[in-house]
Amino acid sequence: MQTPPIDTLRNTETPEGVEVGLRLAGSPVRFASWLVDTLIRTAVLVPVGSVLAIFGNAGMGLFYLVAFFGEWFYPVVCEVYWNGQTPGKKLFGLKVVRDDGAAVDWTASTVRNMLRFADFLPAGFLFGFLSVLATEENKRLGDLAAGTVVIYADTDERSALSSLAALPNLSPAMPPLHLAQAEQAALIEFAERAPQWTEDRQIELADQLQPVTGELGPVGVKRLQSYALWLLGRR
Amino acid sequence: MRRDDFIAAHRELWTELEFLLDELDAGKDPGAAQKLPAVYRRVCQTLSLARSRGYGRELIDELNGLVLRGYHQLYGRRVLVPAEWLRYALVGVIRQLRKDRVLFVVSMLLFYGPFLLTMGAVQIWPELAFAIAGPEQLASMEDMHASGDVRTGRESSSDLAMFGFYIRNNVGIGFRTFAGGALFGLGSLFFLLFNGVFLGAMIGHVMAIGHGAEFWEFGIGHGSFELTGIGLAGYCGLKVGLGMLSPGRRTRARAMFESAREAMPVVWVTFAMLTIAAFIEAFWSATGVPQISKFLVGGSLWLLVIAYLGRALLPGETR
Structure with a gap:
């Protein structure tokens, strides 16, 4: 048996022969998005119910129909026609896709949403929660039967390619020794991600390369970033 | 570069x-x-x-x-071509049930068996009904059928109210019966047996107190679609559950996925049957049409359902 991966990134290969990564979502954020969807449904049902109540019995009948649709098919229609997202999922940047990353079809979406009833049992999504913990791909029972995963769709949000220029404005410097490709990649990643960390953390990491940079503290950080810029092709 | x-x-x-x-x-x-x-x-x-x-x-x-x-x-398909989809459901359901004949018959027996047995048992021991259903439920069932309300017809506005109610309730029962299959089939098994026994007790009770004719005049019209629909929902759930329990050479997750996909035409037909049942129950079963017409129409609907699903028991194409 393979050792389970330690992060939540899953690679899947497309027919074009390229690997794409799916970032799996965990229970808390999915629960939150379900809660939002439930609130939205209630927020729609209450006013609709009070308007329909004016029409007496016939109104009640229509209300039951709307409630039925809301209970079972609101998520299905949203997922199929709205890129795998219900309003709740959209709010949290989540999205449902088939195991291979393709868009969900009617069958997949219907199965996963009908089986939510089983996930909810015995109370408060306990079975679903256990299933998410037990499966490598964070699948609740409905996802297992439907062949779907819930992933982060955040890439739509970050306006593509704009953040590439966000590297610090330093003069590039050639690293003092030859670096293997993995080492180059590590330096580039350090430079890209450093702005997201506190200064202490940046220094802590950069200090470990003191034998290479010959510097400690903020100067070491800057030096590493200069190397990264050089590796990226700035001259 | x-x-x-x-x-x-x-x-x-x-x-x-x-x-x-x-x-x-x-x-x-x-x-x-x-x-x-x-x-x-x-x-x-x-x-x-x-x-x-x-x-x-x-x-x-x-x-x-x-x-x-x-x-x-x-990739991934979101287009729904109605004609293609209808064929997928209506033809697919027979192929699937034919391929899975044994489970189909077992699911039906798991529902109709307890239903008929309980109904019969209540005729012999009427107090049994009270052990199964609560007194209030039995009383409201009595009121409804002994008073003759269902024969004189309702206002059309309350027909619509009942339609919505039946859809939400009865189709909901069907969907839950299917969903229960994800718990190694146990949920579906429970809903099949529970609904069989409970409905058998309620109907048996009305018959035991001497209003059987009134009840069946009301119930025969939609019974074929509704009861059989619950049995079919049970099939779908048990299919998924069996996939989990005995996956063969597949992983359990894979078997569960494939079983659910195979069961889908049956799920759609179940949904359709329960919707038709709700429609008949709301707009036909309780109208003031003469008793004989109700029995004739209701009987034909039973024959229709049996003839349609019965094809699954005959030899024929399975894929």
């Missing part, structure tokens, strides 16, 4: 794919759909290159996201 040169050389291509995807997401420009595959494939290639050359997480993430969006747009 250094990363900056790589970006400069391909930026236009990426922007184009992003533009096409935005157009398609917004449901605009049919021309975009034609350009998408070629542009998408070229971006796939740049992602591969960026990965193998180690251009950094940020660029790879960016391209990964683009490719994923393109893949999502290009």
Whole structure:
């Protein structure tokens, strides 16, 4: 048996022969998005119910129909026609896709949403929660039967390619020794991600390369970033 | 090639794919759909290159996201062709049940068996009904059928109210019976047996107190669709449950997935049958039509359901 991966990134290969990564979502954020969807449904049902109540019995009948649709098919229609997202999922940047990353079809979406009833049992999504913990791909029972995963769709949000220029404005410097490709990649990643960390953390990491940079503290950080810029092709 | 040169050389291509995807997401420009595959494939290639050359997480993430969006747009099917779908459900259901004859018959027996047994038992020991259903439930059932309300007809507005109520209630029962299959079939088993026993007790009670004719005049019309629908929902759930319990050479997850997919035509037909049942129950069963017509129509509907699903027990195509 393979050792389970330690992060939540899953690679899947497309027919074009390229690997794409799916970032799996965990229970808390999915629960939150379900809660939002439930609130939205209630927020729609209450006013609709009070308007329909004016029409007496016939109104009640229509209300039951709307409630039925809301209970079972609101998520299905949203997922199929709205890129795998219900309003709740959209709010949290989540999205449902088939195991291979393709868009969900009617069958997949219907199965996963009908089986939510089983996930909810015995109370408060306990079975679903256990299933998410037990499966490598964070699948609740409905996802297992439907062949779907819930992933982060955040890439739509970050306006593509704009953040590439966000590297610090330093003069590039050639690293003092030859670096293997993995080492180059590590330096580039350090430079890209450093702005997201506190200064202490940046220094802590950069200090470990003191034998290479010959510097400690903020100067070491800057030096590493200069190397990264050089590796990226700035001259 | 250094990363900056790589970006400069391909930026236009990426922007184009992003533009096409935005157009398609917004449901605009049919021309975009034609350009998408070629542009998408070229971006796939740049992602591969960026990965193998180690251009950094940020660029790879960016391209990964683009490719994923393109893949999502290009593959996966969301079109619903009504005629094709009808064929998938109506023909598919017979093929599936035929392939799975044993489980189909077992599911029906698991529902109709307890139903008929309980109904019969209540005729012999009437107090049994009180052990199964609460006194209030039995009383309301008595009121409804002994008072003759269901024979004189309701106002049409309350017909609509009842339709909505039956849909939400009865179709909901069917869906839950299916969903219960995900618990190794136990949930479906429970709903089949429970509904069989409970409905058997309620109806048996009305018959035991001497209002059987009134009840069946009301119940015969929608009974065929409703009761059989619950049995079919049970089949769908048990199918999924059996996949989990005995996956054969597949993983349990894979078996569960395949079983659910196979069961889907049956799920749709179950949904249709329960909806038809709700329709009949609301707009026909309680009208003031003469008793004889109700029995004639109701009887024909039973024959129709039996003739339709019975084909699954005859030899024939299975795929």
